[in-house]
């Protein structure tokens with residue numbers, strides 16, 4: 001017993017040391033993959049935030065337009081943002097003119113510091129959400145990935161992005177605002193390359209992060225609108241980019257299952273821990289982190305399903 | 315001295331400890347809280363037939379779900395005491411039985427840090443059967459601060475009660491939620507304000523079905539789940555907070 005107790009006390013110290021040595025001289029080692037001419041994706045892992053991956057669990061991207069580079073999201077930390085900027089500068093000779101931030105989650109905007117504040121664009125509602133939740137996210141990120149976050153501060157984007165069609169250089173980008181993932185989610189569609197940057201409305205082989213969804217059915221409706229776009233490539237917020245709509249269908253299938261399972265559980269009076277432990281269909285075996293995310297989903301979303309299944313007693 | 319004798323002495327030493335087995339989780343609070351809540355001279359044993367369910371980690375430290383399922387526990391519970399070892403006030407609830415045995419109870423609690431959680435169930439011979447579980451401190455990176463805590467509108471919904479009965483074979487599961495801040499008295503000088511007593515009474519004979527005494531570890535806007543054998547008539551739920559507010563509702567019969 002004593003040994004167990006001691007080992008728990010020791011753990012944080014040992015982790016701290018391991019990080020210090022492993023990270024000296026270690027970088028995010030980002031790589032850009034050109035999926036269409038002038039369109040690059042920087043793919044992260046599908047893991048959870050950890051002290052090993054430094055929060056590099058997210059996809060960022062950039063496009064040449066002939067009139068400057070458009071960047072989509074800045075990553076989880078200042079260090080990531082700086083690595084991304086170096087990668088862009090080593091890949092294209094065009095200057096970075098626009099950085100579009102898809103939503104307020106820390107893994108998408110905490111690299112802002114690396115970029116000229118003049119170039120940072122975000123939807124109005126997403127900015128409000130970042131103002132509201134940013135500090136709490138930062139605390140969480142420092143706790144989860146530790147030293148990788150050193151020097152990271154929340155930078156509020158100066159420019160407000162408005163949905164609509166946008167001519168930039170030789171590209172026409174469609175900027176679409178949805179709400180399913182956080183309440184304000186930007187999607188970018190490039191007509192020229194037919195690449196859809198779906199951000200966190202679509203995950204691929206990774207269980208969805210739902211704590212801030214206004215509702216799973218809202219999210220499903222968003223996906224139906226997305227599917228109508230004539231895209232060839234889909235770049236999800238998490239997981240590998242893919243041709244066609246398989247990632248979108250996987251996301252929708254998972255959402256529909258979740259919504260139905262939570263509705264059924266509530267109608268049968270299940271408790272929260274019972275729902276957390278429910279069977280996840282084997283067709284979702286490929287989705288990394290599904291039990292973990294289900295625990296989170298149930299914590300945040302199940303109470304509304306429960307409430308709807310009860311009657312007001314007067 | 316042979317090794318065998320050493321073992322015997324070691325075993326005797328453990329036994330000398332008033333019938334308290336070692337804690338599989340090695341919590342520094344194990345013996346202290348056992349004595350605090352169950353008393354000094356008690357028989358305690360770990361019992362895997364008591365199903366204490368908590369999540370592996372606390373995604374929202376203000377709302378951590380707990381289910382205590384006694385379906386496989388062969389004794390009629392005389393008393394149940396649940397606590398959260400490393401909370402400032404560890405006690406979560408004490409259950410006292412009425413005329414029918416409780417099969418399942420669920421409610422949410424708060425945590426301050428990673429901790430073990432205990433449910434001690436006393437059988438009719440006075441022996442305490444303990445189930446333990448561990449909750450890790452916090453979950454993932456996209457967790458926002460609790461919105462209800464910062465919501466100034468709660469007074470409008472204060473005391474709103476929802477409920478429903480669900481059929482579970484020869485049992486009924488009652489689920490009721492009440493809007494109540496359940497302030498623990500340990501945050502920002504907000505005085506303690508929480509429901510401290512919950513009772514369920516048979517709607518016909520007014521006999522007690524169960525009584526629950528709650529403490530500061532219970533979560534805001536509680537959702538109570540109780541599973542009991544079918545009562546004769548739709549039971550009445552009665553609750554009182556530490557400011558003397560009383561809430562009373564008739565729970566609907568079987569609807570689901």
Ligand SMILES: [Zn+2]
Nearest residue numbers: 103105181200
């Ligand atoms: Zn996100």
